[in-house]
Amino acid sequence: xxxxxxxxxxYGSERAVDDISFQVQTGEVLGxxxxxxxxxxxxMKVITCYLPPSEGTVWVDGLxxxxxxxxxxxxxxxxxxxxPLYQEMTVYDYLTFVAAMRGVDSTxxxxxxxxxxxxxxxxxxLGKRIEALSKGFRQRVGLAQAMIHDPPILILDEPTTGLDPxxxxxxxELIKKIGKEKTVILSTxxxxxxxxxxxxxxxxxxxxxxxxxxxxxxxxxxxxxxxIRFGVQTPPDPVLSVLSGWNGIQIKETVRTGDAExxxxxxxxxxxxxxxxxxxxxxxxxWVLTExxxxxANLEDVFRHLTTD
Amino acid sequence: xxxxxxxxxxxxxxxxxxxxxxxxxxVFLLFTGxxxxxxxxxxxxxxxxxxxxxxxxxxxxxxxxxTMGTFAEERRSGTLELLLTMPVKDWQxxxxxxxxxxxxxxxxxxxxxxxxxxxxSIGDLDAGATIGGYVGLxxxxxxxxxxxIFASSLTRNQIVSFILGFAIIFALFLLxxxxxxxxxxLAGILQYMGTDFHYRNLxxxxxxxxxxxxxxxxxxxxxxLTSYSMSRxxx
Numbered sequence: 001x002x003x004x005x006x007x008x009x010x011y012g013s014e015r016a017v018d019d020i021s022f023q024v025q026t027g028e029v030l031g032x033x034x035x036x037x038x039x040x041x042x043x044m045k046v047i048t049c050y051l052p053p054s055e056g057t058v059w060v061d062g063l064x065x066x067x068x069x070x071x072x073x074x075x076x077x078x079x080x081x082x083x084p085l086y087q088e089m090t091v092y093d094y095l096t097f098v099a100a101m102r103g104v105d106s107t108x109x110x111x112x113x114x115x116x117x118x119x120x121x122x123x124x125x126l127g128k129r130i131e132a133l134s135k136g137f138r139q140r141v142g143l144a145q146a147m148i149h150d151p152p153i154l155i156l157d158e159p160t161t162g163l164d165p166x167x168x169x170x171x172x173e174l175i176k177k178i179g180k181e182k183t184v185i186l187s188t189x190x191x192x193x194x195x196x197x198x199x200x201x202x203x204x205x206x207x208x209x210x211x212x213x214x215x216x217x218x219x220x221x222x223x224x225x226x227x228i229r230f231g232v233q234t235p236p237d238p239v240l241s242v243l244s245g246w247n248g249i250q251i252k253e254t255v256r257t258g259d260a261e262x263x264x265x266x267x268x269x270x271x272x273x274x275x276x277x278x279x280x281x282x283x284x285x286x287w288v289l290t291e292x293x294x295x296x297a298n299l300e301d302v303f304r305h306l307t308t309d
Numbered sequence: 310x311x312x313x314x315x316x317x318x319x320x321x322x323x324x325x326x327x328x329x330x331x332x333x334x335x336v337f338l339l340f341t342g343x344x345x346x347x348x349x350x351x352x353x354x355x356x357x358x359x360x361x362x363x364x365x366x367x368x369x370x371x372x373x374x375x376t377m378g379t380f381a382e383e384r385r386s387g388t389l390e391l392l393l394t395m396p397v398k399d400w401q402x403x404x405x406x407x408x409x410x411x412x413x414x415x416x417x418x419x420x421x422x423x424x425x426x427x428x429x430s431i432g433d434l435d436a437g438a439t440i441g442g443y444v445g446l447x448x449x450x451x452x453x454x455x456x457x458i459f460a461s462s463l464t465r466n467q468i469v470s471f472i473l474g475f476a477i478i479f480a481l482f483l484l485x486x487x488x489x490x491x492x493x494x495l496a497g498i499l500q501y502m503g504t505d506f507h508y509r510n511l512x513x514x515x516x517x518x519x520x521x522x523x524x525x526x527x528x529x530x531x532x533x534l535t536s537y538s539m540s541r542x543x544x
Contacts, residue, residue, distance in 0.1 A: 048394045051542055073396040080394075084387030086319075088326050100315040101395045145391075 001026045001153065001183050002047065006056030009042050016042045018207035019056070026152070029179040031198030032187035035307050039207040040187040041081055044155050047185070048078045060153065074103065077146035081157040083138050087131035091122060091141055094130060095148055102149035116144040120174065136167035143174065154178060156186040160193060172197055191300050205307040218302050220271070227252070230278050231263040231291030239264065242281065249274070261290055312397045316405030317412070324413055333374055337417050340367050345424045355432025357425060361442040361512055365482065365505060368453055373474030375413060376457030377467045379406045380539070384465040399536050403458065407532065410454040418446050437514030445511030448524035449504055453478045455531035462538040
């Protein structure tokens with residue numbers, strides 16, 4: 001659907017995007033992750049035909065952004081960073097304007113706006129001026145204008161920045177709903193957002209692509225090990241004597257919680273899951289299992305690992 | 310073409326949705342009314358001449374005031390990015406905005422037709438000079454608007470845009486007045502490049518294609534410069 005090939009974007013002598021290549025499949029929700037100034041926004045601006053590439057190119061549905069920008073623009077709905085909107089217009093007038101500019105047939109305007117109002121929850125504010133709306137509503141107007149022409153591709157630059165936690169959840173739900181039918185690229189620096197909404201993550205640092213994979217893959221490939229919480233209703237000694245025979249594990253902590261319960265924290269470099277073995281051990285020994293959990297390096301660790309020098 | 314017109318309508322809407330358009334129009338009427346009134350009542354002269362002499366000076370401030378926001382404000386607020394990622398070409402955006410400014414100018418100038426009608430009812434109206442004057446004003450206004458829009462495309466600051474626009478329009482206005490200070494070989498060219506020279510020609514009531522062509526060329530030239538300045542995108 002979208003193919004970015006050797007993309008370079010220079011501002012003067014600075015390379016904001018430095019030889020990035022990736023592909024996005026139809027129906028995929030792709031998360032762009034990276035510290036501020038990493039080149040996420042610039043990449044999006046090239047895909048949306050706002051900025052021309054310095055080198056390399058981007059194909060959208062087989063169309064080159066350099067030569068077929070109008071056709072590419074028709075396929076894309078875009079929400080730029082900070083949601084720029086014409087403040088003095090009412091929501092209804094603004095959406096009508098965007099629909100007309102986007103080539104939506106004038107007989108369809110009312111029904112498309114009604115649908116967007118329904119999807120984005122704008123029914124109550126259609127007649128209000130945009131400047132009078134809260135940040136959350138403005139963000140929804142931004143999403144509505146991006147989707148008014150029913151584009152197959154949506155590009156959202158930091159769609160949840162500046163929202164309160166409730167609004168973030170709402171926008172995230174909305175993106176999830178949209179992502180079922182459309183190809184979505186969204187950028188963010190909120191890591192949990194990527195885990196919750198994206199099928200795939202690209203991490204960009206200093207204009208270069210440093211990681212590409214599902215959130216789960218990234219966690220596994222970059223985790224330097226795992227940590228297991230193992231709680232049983234048994235005094236520690238018998239457990240320690242069994243576990244000390246296991247290869248490649250360390251008992252990091254032993255905590256007695258309550259009368260007969262012990263919680264062990266086990267670390268290991270092994271990539272495989274230790275939990276089934278521990279469960280069988282507890283069953284064989286007749287210990288009552290109270291806790292069994294695995295903490296992996298989370299995306300935050302991966303992110304920090306990849307984007308600090 | 311449809312997109313261009315959609316854009317023009319939105320621009321006009323935004324002028325009239327804010328008090329700016331009404332303030333600007335009222336001030337325009339106040340100035341022209343004062344000069345029309347003084348000629349008529351104090352000098353007992355039934356002529357639009359002083360009105361037509363005055364309007365180019367009003368345009369010096371009036372047009373940059375209208376055009377200063379066209380691109381500067383969109384650049385500052387970021388809406389330019391949304392506009393340019395819609396399926397429109399840069400020139401459609403420029404023409405759409407220019408058309409809106411020209412229509413607004415025509416609306417303002419057409420309010421002065423009431424003075425012409427007043428003169429016609431009480432005295433002898435020089436029809437040729439009046440028509441020439443109005444054609445001149447529209448052409449001069451369009452060219453200045455195009456220059457003002459170019460100034461606006463250079464910056465994200467409306468004040469800077471206003472001052473730049475004013476400076477360029479003023480310089481073009483002065484060109485045929487500095488001919489005494491330059492070698493005679495250059496004088497003819499400078500005179501031909503000045504906006505006021507062609508306006509004076511039209512005011513005589515003769516609509517010469519050279520004058521019309523000059524204003525149209527200037528309008529298009531400024532649009533080309535604007536599109537060049539827009540192709541250098543910010544950020």
